[in-house]
Amino acid sequence: MHLEVANLSKEFTTKEGNVSALKNVNLHIETGEFVCTVGASGSGKSTLLRLIAGLDYPTSGKITVDQVPVIGPGRDRGMVFQRYTLYPWLNVAKNVEFGLKLQGIPKAQRRERVSYYLDVVGLTQFRKNLPKALSGGMKQRVAIARALACEPKILLMDEPFGALDVQTKESMQQFLLEVWRRTGTTILMITHDVEEAVFLSQRIYVLTARPGTVKQEFQINLPENEQGARSYHVKTLSDFQRYREKITQLLRDSTVEQEVMVG
Template sequence: MYLEVAQLHKQFKTRNSPIVALKDINLHIEEGEFVCAVGASGSGKSTLLRLIAGLETPTAGEVRVDGVRVTGPGADRGMVFQNYTLYPWMTVAKNVGFGLKLQGMSEKERRQRVSYYLDVVGLSQFSNALPKELSGGMKQRVAIARALASQPKILLMDEPFGALDVQTKETMQQFLLQVWERTRTSIFMITHDVEEAVFLSQRIYVLTSRPGTILREVVLDLPRQRDYHIKRQPKFQDYKEEIMGLLRGEAVEAMVAGG
């Protein structure tokens, strides 16, 4: 088991009363798995990812990566955000190699590692380009290459394609599956896009609205090798409708509870 989240609870202090963002979260990701978490706004998806990344501290419970408890950020977890977070003054190659330089890797080894991951994401010919010269999809490819360059045990993705247009988004989804197949990196991704989650992942955790809890774990019986044609298959549509139904029901309950 590469990632284990056990009895995770996160509460934020406010002037009035504490806000419980996550409650009793239990989930796991095995080596080489691609898992998504879906939920509406306010379900605590991003908070969950930040806790796993070590950017937030849990109120209770724990996160373990390969048996080691997470107490802060670490090279065993790579992170890709919705906004590309590239350094605009650095070339593509320098952006990808930035973390490796901080780790003290030699220039020769760094060049080799950067070259390999630029090839993985199909951007070798843009190694000397600046971010402003790239499209949105290409910028996100650079961000993915940078996260993978440190060879993390698990790649964490926070709605990485949310800022892209529909056509680019579909292209990037297919691209991500190809990268996953090539690198065999474990991936945990959060998204509000149910179709995206069904297309990409092997399992999906459906989160309730605040406080975020695991409403259901859905295991997808779909081929590992996928392209956009699979979205038309009845089984794919059934999974999509099942999860959409869960989220709709949850939304109605939240509205009734809110009066």
């Protein structure tokens, strides 16, 4: 898998004229990577993800997955949103199965994959529950399982834990790393939470606002356990703190610049 974003720009037309949401964004993601894009609000980071997902169209520039240009949404790019993610009339197992059904995958194979991914996200015992009976964290687990069940080339996540409380968020981050290690899925996640990005990523793209553009790329080198995933103690390391401060500073500077410009 090779995702390439080249000179990507996106303008929105509003009553006040054209607003540039993204300008000349360049990035790439390779097989099995976990990459985060961090940016302040207004940095166009959600727009970037939507463009990659094919849910919106760029003004100029190019997105390719394995050399094939993206022209619309497809099952090779799974997506997890922050909210309203589950089909409320379907139980957990049927939510996970939904994408497979859409694609016309035979029943036996569907059942196998559903039970595998329910196990991956640890929701086997809740398979018969309706979404309304689940907590926010559990709902996101179902959404992740549903996206993974389609076995996409890359999983796109738009602030998936943004609506969760701090405790749930932390356990979901740990959970996501375990899922990533176990399934080997390539992940591109958007977040405004620098700590989250540093903890999860192998690489980080820092996006600055108005117009959103890649300010800097960070390679995150933090120790991993023998299974190849990080655990919580990395947050106490001085390296972790340094990454966090650097990126936070970068975002703060760009926010100040922007406010000075507006003021």
